[in-house]
Amino acid sequence: MSVSASPAPLLGDRLCENGFECVKILRATNDAHGGVIVDLKEAMDSEVFATLLRSSLLHWKKQGKDGVWIKLPIELVNLVETAVKEGFWYHHAEPNYLMLVYWIPKTGCTIPPNASHCVGVGAIVLNDKKEVLVVQEKRGGFHGIGVWKIPTGVVDAGEEIFEAAIREVKEETGIDTEFVEVLAFRHTHNSFFGKSDLSFVCMLRPLSSDIKKQDLEIEAAQWMPFEEFADQPFNQMHEPFKYMIEFCLAKMENVYDGFSPRPVSSYFVEELNCLYLNSHDLDKTS
Secondary structure (H helix, E strand, O other), X not given: OOEEEEEOOOOOOEEEEOOOEEEEOOOOEEEOOOOEEEEXXXXXXXXXXXXXXXXXXXXXXXXXXXXXXXXXXXXXXXXXXXXXXXXXEEEEEEOOEEEEEEEOOOOOOOOOOXXXXXXXXXXXXXXXXXXXXXXXXXXXXXXXXXXXXXXXXXXXXXXXXHHHHHHHHHHXXXXXXXXXXXXXXXXXXXXXXXXEXXXXXXEEEEOOOOOOOOOOOEEEEEEEEXXXXXXXXXXXXXXXXXXXXXXXXXXXXXXXXXXXXXXEOOOOOOOOEEEEEOHHHHHHHO
């Protein structure tokens, strides 16, 4: 959510309209999409908040504003009910705040929904002996079924896919790695709390060999001959894992190229981000 530098009047300021009526409104910052963002920080009584909110909504409506975002820190949880009674609804929540939203126009609401996807990584770490790094988990769907699987995890906010793969391997097994490629990705739906999942299968090169497993989530970890890993009945029974075995074998035989990260600049953000592409074939054409 980008914002402009021009704030609306501060909390406690009086807006004198037509020279007759003076009202107080909430501090807000104009966003880039015709709306305003209210970032509340000061404690206040819920009745005072209700009065300020009603005055503010009338003011923003006269200004032709569209969406109104209210960021409520967890310390101001007493104001949630008041905002909801004035027509606000939940948009998303983080550990330290709740974001509420309101749509002023009578036209269709164009406020984007909360994040719809969770992004995960799976790391195939192969050494020179054609052994793959595998784990057994203490919790989750793989717990207790005797399956050896590759290290997996969730990409953190602001983290690149390749960074997440390297971090997860290190956290679960203590193995240092170098990222090679994204070999494939899978798109699934109705996962955690009804959200969708994007899972990226990555190949990494080990830089160390001594395993120091994580005690919290990992039951066991080892280097396993790839053929033994591939021959597990679970991998043969489930199609996504069968495909994973196939493209791993193709990669080992140098007949399969995945996508590697290439840093690129963007018009919209200052810091570099990564474009994942088949650099092997692209570089041959340049």
